[in-house]
Amino acid sequence: MAQELTLHDDRLFPPDAAVRAIAQRIYAETRNLPIISPHGHVPPVWIADDQSFDNPTRLLLTPDHYINRLLHANGVDLSTLGVPVSRTDMTAEDNRNAWRTFCKHWPVYNGTAMRYWMTDQLVGVFGVTQRPSEETADEIYDTFQGWIDNHRPRALMDQFNISFIATTDDPADDLAHHDKIAADAEFSARHRVAPTFRPDKYLEPARADWNELVDRLSEVSGEDTSTLAGYTAAMEKRRAYFKSKGAISTDHSHADLLSEYLDAATAERLYGKARRGEINAEEATALRRHLMMDQVRMATEDGLTLTLHPAVLRDHDPQTAAEYGSDVGCDIPYALEVTRAMRPMLNAFGNHPNLKLVIFTLDEDTFSREIAPLAGFYRSLYIGVPWWFIDAPESIMRFKQSVTEMAGFSRISGMIDDTRAFCSIPARHDMMRRCDAAHLANLVAVHRLDEDEAIEQAIKLVVDNPKKVFNL
Structure with missing residues (x-):
């Protein structure tokens, strides 16, 4: 049975109950404020043309060198992940296999910031509740694909x-x-x-x-x-x-x-x-x-x-x-x-x-x-x-x-x-x-x-x- 992936509402807060309660009250005042992002690298064409993200690999793996570098360190060729982003030769099966590779290596991200961000995205953005693994890779991929088909940058x-x-x-x-x-x-x-x-x-x-x-x-x-x-x-x-x-x-x-x-x-x-x-x-x-x-x-x-x-x-x-x-x-x-x-x-x-x-x-x-x-x-x-x-x-x-x-x-x-x-x-x-x-x-x-x-x-x-x- 697949393990559940969760986002605890008190993540990153102090373990001491009294201090945690203070943090909860402070965070409650900022959590819904608009995002101001004055320094980033999102290609403007994505927003200008309201481009589709195409598939989960092209959205979450290929452009994310934080994710890719650790997979490379653990023996995965970057070409497997669709790198560089300008590539056009990845087939539908290639993209699915790239996602399977990532899910197979999910434990290498334990304790890293990359796991934190990815978990936040999986649960908070895409509604995925299964922990990535070889067994759950295809189901998660299909969930993502359905989401991508209905969501664009704007x-x-x-x-x-x-x-x-x-x-x-x-x-x-x-x-x-x-x-x-x-x-x-x-x-x-x-x-x-x-x-x-x-x-x-x-x-x-x-x-x-x-x-x-x-x-x-x-x-x-x-x-x-x-x-x-x-x-x-x-x-x-x-x-x-x-x-x-x-x-x-x-x-x-x-x-x-x-x-x-x-x-x-x-x-x-x-x-x-x-x-x-x-x-x-x-x-x-x-x-x-x-x-x-x-x-x-x-x-x-x-x-x-x-x-x-x-x-x-x-x-x-x-x-x-x-x-x-x-x-x-x-x-x-x-x-x-x-x-x-x-x-x-x-x-x-x-x-x-x-x-x-x-x-x-x-x-x-x-x-x-x-x-x-x-x-x-x-x-x-x-x-x-x-x-x-x-x-x-x-x-x-x-x-x-x-x-x-x-x-x-x-x-x-x-x-x-x-x-x-x-x-x-x-x-x-x-x-x-x-x-x-x-x-x-x-x-x-x-x-x-x-x-x-x-x-x-x-x-x-x-x-x-x-x-x-x-x-x-």
């Missing part, structure tokens, strides 16, 4: 109560999908979908395709990018275009946090070398840091919030990257230095009245040691909620305890779900609200906050903080 925006969601977009994108969404006045009145300017690969002169990218930037902006001044004008023009289409932020991921201006002559010389394909690795890093510093300067002028998430070694396994492409689960974190690296940027712009910087990273140790103290002083700096490897409940609680003791709650960005797995969005935001309630309940229990203050703070973390930090 209706789910209502069901999930998503009031705002940001996508991630290339600077050269024409944003036609966003235009199509905005043209639907009835939908847009309930849900705002905004693009995000993601220029980091255009700031990396060491990339083999950098000159091709800069040529494309010239084409879409109408600026001559043969000079650094033309490149700068092209960037400013594209940022303005994104802002005119509703963008609220720019998104950046580089090897480190150091951004520093070169003198004008050196910057122009290195830019010229990069355009000729003559730049070396050390020079490319120096130019990238200069270009990144100028993105911060632009943010002080156009008011777009700037998010930074460094310290990821992308495509750690070159063989996997060559076979399947990027973003398939083999990006790995490394240690990060923040205090010295951020000093030039913060000395120049850290207290600028028109700048909001949000830092989030995979190096958990830096939050209490460096990021929280910095955000506790510099007016423009905010702490991004942990993402990816450390967006598990245990890490979220460590994050809350470590940053609030130094910087309080006012310097936190609000929830950043950082996901392209559409149906996991409500699960992730609900997890954060439960963790907020648990953390605040403990502060009430030890008489560091009154309960009315805790409730007010919980609401601010869900609503006020992201609206302030992302200028909503």
Whole structure:
């Protein structure tokens, strides 16, 4: 007999009955608030065309590198799961077999954040009550398929109560999908979908395709990018275009946090070398840091919030990257230095009245040691909620305890779900609200906050903080 899969209403709450009761009361005030998702990776075409999710594998497995990476570690080929997402050769039986493989390996997710999100989706979204296994795989798949046939992204925006969601977009994108969404006045009145300017690969002169990218930037902006001044004008023009289409932020991921201006002559010389394909690795890093510093300067002028998430070694396994492409689960974190690296940027712009910087990273140790103290002083700096490897409940609680003791709650960005797995969005935001309630309940229990203050703070973390930090 299949074991039942359940969602306990007190999940993630403190085990002590008295403290749990406080958490229940706090959570009751936030659980039904609309979702604000200012940083994510849902493709805008899904919403623009109200695309069908097709089948359970394409919805829940293929695009979710959190799920796939652990299956890969346990001997499953990524191709079995339909990776990469651009594949079109998966048959109906291939997709069903991929789901059977996932269900067979369900125990490998015990104790992980992935099991938490998936259980929340299975029960809370799809109404599945059987625990995944070889025996239940087909029945669950058929239940999902029936659900998919009757649910599309726009209706789910209502069901999930998503009031705002940001996508991630290339600077050269024409944003036609966003235009199509905005043209639907009835939908847009309930849900705002905004693009995000993601220029980091255009700031990396060491990339083999950098000159091709800069040529494309010239084409879409109408600026001559043969000079650094033309490149700068092209960037400013594209940022303005994104802002005119509703963008609220720019998104950046580089090897480190150091951004520093070169003198004008050196910057122009290195830019010229990069355009000729003559730049070396050390020079490319120096130019990238200069270009990144100028993105911060632009943010002080156009008011777009700037998010930074460094310290990821992308495509750690070159063989996997060559076979399947990027973003398939083999990006790995490394240690990060923040205090010295951020000093030039913060000395120049850290207290600028028109700048909001949000830092989030995979190096958990830096939050209490460096990021929280910095955000506790510099007016423009905010702490991004942990993402990816450390967006598990245990890490979220460590994050809350470590940053609030130094910087309080006012310097936190609000929830950043950082996901392209559409149906996991409500699960992730609900997890954060439960963790907020648990953390605040403990502060009430030890008489560091009154309960009315805790409730007010919980609401601010869900609503006020992201609206302030992302200028909503």
